[in-house]
Amino acid sequence: MNLAHQHYAVLGAGLLGRLLAVTLAQRGAKVEIFDQGGPAAEHSAAHVAASMLAPLAESAITAANVVNMGMYSLARWPSILAQLAKPVFFQQAGTLILWHRQDVAEAKRFAAKLNYNCEQNSTLSTPQTLGLEDIYALEPSLGNRFQDGLFLPHEGQLDNRQLLASLAEELHRLKVNCHWYQSIEPHELQQNLYTGMIDCRGLGAKAAWAKSSNETNPLRGVRGEVVRLHAPEVKLTRPIRFIHPRYPIYIAPKENDIYVIGATEIESEDLSPASLRSTMELLSAAYTVHSGFAESRILETLTQCRPTLKNNLPAIRMTETGVMAINGLYRHGFMIAPAIVDCAIELLENRDSQQIDRVHSPLAAQLQLAVLPERALCAS
Numbered sequence: 001m002n003l004a005h006q007h008y009a010v011l012g013a014g015l016l017g018r019l020l021a022v023t024l025a026q027r028g029a030k031v032e033i034f035d036q037g038g039p040a041a042e043h044s045a046a047h048v049a050a051s052m053l054a055p056l057a058e059s060a061i062t063a064a065n066v067v068n069m070g071m072y073s074l075a076r077w078p079s080i081l082a083q084l085a086k087p088v089f090f091q092q093a094g095t096l097i098l099w100h101r102q103d104v105a106e107a108k109r110f111a112a113k114l115n116y117n118c119e120q121n122s123t124l125s126t127p128q129t130l131g132l133e134d135i136y137a138l139e140p141s142l143g144n145r146f147q148d149g150l151f152l153p154h155e156g157q158l159d160n161r162q163l164l165a166s167l168a169e170e171l172h173r174l175k176v177n178c179h180w181y182q183s184i185e186p187h188e189l190q191q192n193l194y195t196g197m198i199d200c201r202g203l204g205a206k207a208a209w210a211k212s213s214n215e216t217n218p219l220r221g222v223r224g225e226v227v228r229l230h231a232p233e234v235k236l237t238r239p240i241r242f243i244h245p246r247y248p249i250y251i252a253p254k255e256n257d258i259y260v261i262g263a264t265e266i267e268s269e270d271l272s273p274a275s276l277r278s279t280m281e282l283l284s285a286a287y288t289v290h291s292g293f294a295e296s297r298i299l300e301t302l303t304q305c306r307p308t309l310k311n312n313l314p315a316i317r318m319t320e321t322g323v324m325a326i327n328g329l330y331r332h333g334f335m336i337a338p339a340i341v342d343c344a345i346e347l348l349e350n351r352d353s354q355q356i357d358r359v360h361s362p363l364a365a366q367l368q369l370a371v372l373p374e375r376a377l378c379a380s
Helices: 014-027 064-082 101-120 132-138 160-173 201-212 276-289 293-294 330-350 363-366 373-380
Strands: 007-011 030-034 095-099 130-131 148-152 155-159 177-179 196-199 218-228 240-243 250-253 256-268 296-310 316-318 323-327 371-372
Touching: 007 014, 007 330, 014 160, 014 330, 064 101, 064 155, 064 330, 095 101, 095 132, 101 148, 101 155, 101 240, 130 132, 130 296, 132 148, 155 160, 196 373, 201 218, 201 296, 201 323, 218 276, 218 330, 240 276, 276 293, 296 330, 316 330, 323 330, 330 363
Parallel strands: 007 030, 007 196, 030 177, 095 240, 196 323, 316 371
Antiparallel strands: 095 148, 130 148, 218 256, 218 296, 240 250, 250 256, 316 323
16 A cells, blocks of 8 residues: 555654654655654653664574564664754664673673574674773773673664654654644544554553453563763763673763663663662762763663563554554664564555455564464454
8 A cells, every 4th residue: 555645643752653653754644643742752761761773782682583673773774864854863883892800701601692693693793802902992991991891893872862853853844743742542533534543652552452462461661770971081982781790781872971871670660760779880880881980970860661562572463443553662662663663664555455364564574573463462
């Protein structure tokens, strides 16, 4: 189906909703988007994220299909960003993995896992073993703090706040009708006005997923905490992951000496402020990586919950009522969003019948992205 002149309602204006609405509008569709928050995406997990694009690093803890989505998306981000009028910081300078000497056993296990994953997936670049001089060449500001490390080439990151703002501006430029500060359920919209509805509300869709899947809690929140710092004395140039048995942190340097530091992942939907203990652990771990963080200024401490399905994998659900529901991006939102959006667009273009069993997507099959008919969810 040609998407031009079709009319779509997108529910949820976080990263996925904005990216999908912009893509539809770029293809000539008429689009309306609804969100409980405003243009700043203040209620979105994307507002808090470090937005690292690190499929090899994440392969140590996630499934192979998510890694494939990450590799696909890493190649897609430059062309997506090139179509936006407002520039967005994007970097593909690799990831540096560091550890202290007492944690060398854990580092060896991590390296072995990455090397095994590279053997299984030829699209991944093999990690490079580093010594003191190699680390200094990559990040001179670290001095001689670390004797050993790993370098994961080609991995990237972008600026989440810049991207969300740029997508909001693009929605305006493309004349997408934005209904800010409107929390709405799909059944509350007049369905015959739209070619289709797409539900990207994350945890806002929790009740809808539970109702249709006959499960008590198919969609849950996983809490994360981050600190944003202004640290002009640090001068790191690429994301760093620090291996530690208690708090394996990441440090993501953005433009203008801004650093996003995070680590915590808690099975909780608590959105209260970060605790003193977790904040101190993040900051003390960052200080052990670079002492320049001691003079940094704390800009924000932030908490948010990532929408996560039971198997920690993303899914697209095609409902009997004509709603496409997308959810479960977990901690990988920025890493896999382009793959999810491209699959959704392919589904919309190829869907020639309201019969769910005839919906198909070659890209979804290639990436092993679950596309679930509602009746299959109910049956499970």
